[in-house]
Amino acid sequence: MKKCLTAIAFLLAAGTAQAEDKITIEFAYPYSHLFDVTYEKILPLFNEKYPNIEVKMRASYESYEDASNTILREAVAGELPDVTMQGLNRQAILVDKGIARSLEPFIQAEENFAKDGYHEAMLKLGTFNGEVHGLPFSVSLPVGYYNMDVMAKAGITSVDQLPTTWDEVVETCGKLREADVKNPIFWGWNITGNWFLQALMWSQDKATMEGNDIQIDSPEGLTALKTMHKIFRECDMQNIEWKAALSSFSAGEIGMMFWSTSALGAVERAKGDFVLTTHEFPGLDASGPKGLPAGGNAAMLVSTSTDPNKLQAAWNWLKFITSGQGAAEVARTTGYMPPNKAANEVILADFYKENPNKETAVRQLPLLRDWQAYPGDNGLAVTQVIYDGIEGIVTGEYDDMEELQEQLAEETQDLLPSGN
Numbered sequence: 461m462k463k464c465l466t467a468i469a470f471l472l473a474a475g476t477a478q479a480e481d482k483i484t485i486e487f488a489y490p491y492s493h494l495f496d497v498t499y500e501k502i503l504p505l506f507n508e509k510y511p512n513i514e515v516k517m518r519a520s521y522e523s524y525e526d527a528s529n530t531i532l533r534e535a536v537a538g539e540l541p542d543v544t545m546q547g548l549n550r551q552a553i554l555v556d557k558g559i560a561r562s563l564e565p566f567i568q569a570e571e572n573f574a575k576d577g578y579h580e581a582m583l584k585l586g587t588f589n590g591e592v593h594g595l596p597f598s599v600s601l602p603v604g605y606y607n608m609d610v611m612a613k614a615g616i617t618s619v620d621q622l623p624t625t626w627d628e629v630v631e632t633c634g635k636l637r638e639a640d641v642k643n644p645i646f647w648g649w650n651i652t653g654n655w656f657l658q659a660l661m662w663s664q665d666k667a668t669m670e671g672n673d674i675q676i677d678s679p680e681g682l683t684a685l686k687t688m689h690k691i692f693r694e695c696d697m698q699n700i701e702w703k704a705a706l707s708s709f710s711a712g713e714i715g716m717m718f719w720s721t722s723a724l725g726a727v728e729r730a731k732g733d734f735v736l737t738t739h740e741f742p743g744l745d746a747s748g749p750k751g752l753p754a755g756g757n758a759a760m761l762v763s764t765s766t767d768p769n770k771l772q773a774a775w776n777w778l779k780f781i782t783s784g785q786g787a788a789e790v791a792r793t794t795g796y797m798p799p800n801k802a803a804n805e806v807i808l809a810d811f812y813k814e815n816p817n818k819e820t821a822v823r824q825l826p827l828l829r830d831w832q833a834y835p836g837d838n839g840l841a842v843t844q845v846i847y848d849g850i851e852g853i854v855t856g857e858y859d860d861m862e863e864l865q866e867q868l869a870e871e872t873q874d875l876l877p878s879g880n
């Protein structure tokens with residue numbers, strides 16, 4: 461009896477020790493409607509490999525701007541998570557303010573970690589002052605979504621007939637309207653971080669920012685504004701919130717939608733009974749875009765813990781979700797591209813053949829350019845000024861693009877740091 465009680469006491473003590481050994485880390489990410497299903501797939505795989513680590517999910521960020529603002533507030537309040545997902549264009553401010561930790565010590569301690577497992581252009585998106593601070597988790601590019609049942613009303617019945625320039629897009633809008641399609645197009649002007657403005661700028665091989673100077677007052681900036689004006693006016697595009705637009709397209713009410721490839725998984729799951737095709741983002745001329753901004757997010761270590769075990773646990777999670785196995789689930793559940801070569805070239809070798817709509821963005825990888833942030837403490841305010849200006853084009857408030865160009869250039873430059 462005494463031996464039995466001793467054995468029971470030993471088992472209880474062991475169980476208590478195991479419970480005490482469990483490490484909890486906190487994690488926050490944006491866009492629950494896109495990524496909830498992704499983490500539901502990844503978490504069991506991680507738990508199987510690391511049973512002693514519990515990942516506590518915080519409330520998701522509404523957008524990348526919300527993610528940036530939330531982390532900045534939490535840093536002041538001392539309430540940071542251990543790992544955060546931030547928009548690729550929002551990493552620099554966390555590095556500049558000392559919130560994000562360098563990942564170099566963790567990378568160097570990994571015997572089998574190979575930086576060349578990540579596409580070089582993608583890895584650079586999280587590198588600052590020669591050190592990696594963010595590992596890209598999901599990368600997107602703008603693409604065209606087409607409801608081929610609706611497009612047939614404009615005489616377009618095959619992929620090779622889809623528009624390749626914005627002039628052709630506008631022409632197609634006219635044909636769809638003649639066929640009584642009430643809303644032929646949604647063009648994603650209101651996507652986060654002025655992404656589509658940058659898409660039109662990079663299409664001309666022109667950066668939106670050069671040092672601390674915004675380039676919206678350039679000839680390329682005027683072309684971008686005039687192109688938006690032409691699309692909005694001649695297509696008579698409705699001013700609808702982006703979530704409503706995605707729902708409307710999924711319901712089969714819109715013929716053409718230009719948006720991030722990130723939403724593809726959600727659209728495929730929600731769409732009605734119609735043929736969906738994605739195609740390359742149109743250009744300003746037949747040669748196509750010269751570049752496109754990389755969207756998406758990166759995992760950053762922002763833990764304030766001094767416990768080496770907790771920091772290692774956070775690193776294990778961060779590394780796992782950006783690894784080949786974790787990153788592959790990004791492609792399977794969303795329309796994002798994994799940044800890891802092992803995911804794209806090995807794990808997903810047959811996936812893209814079986815899912816051609818998700819391969820569109822992969823074909824555009826040679827066009828990958830930086831998704832630029834606006835420098836200084838007023839970066840988010842600059843984003844809002846440009847957002848308001850573009851919305852004014854949509855609503856009809858602005859028709860003179862030269863005047864709007866001058867106004868935007870003046871207002872944004874006043875918010876940016878002086879000097880280069």
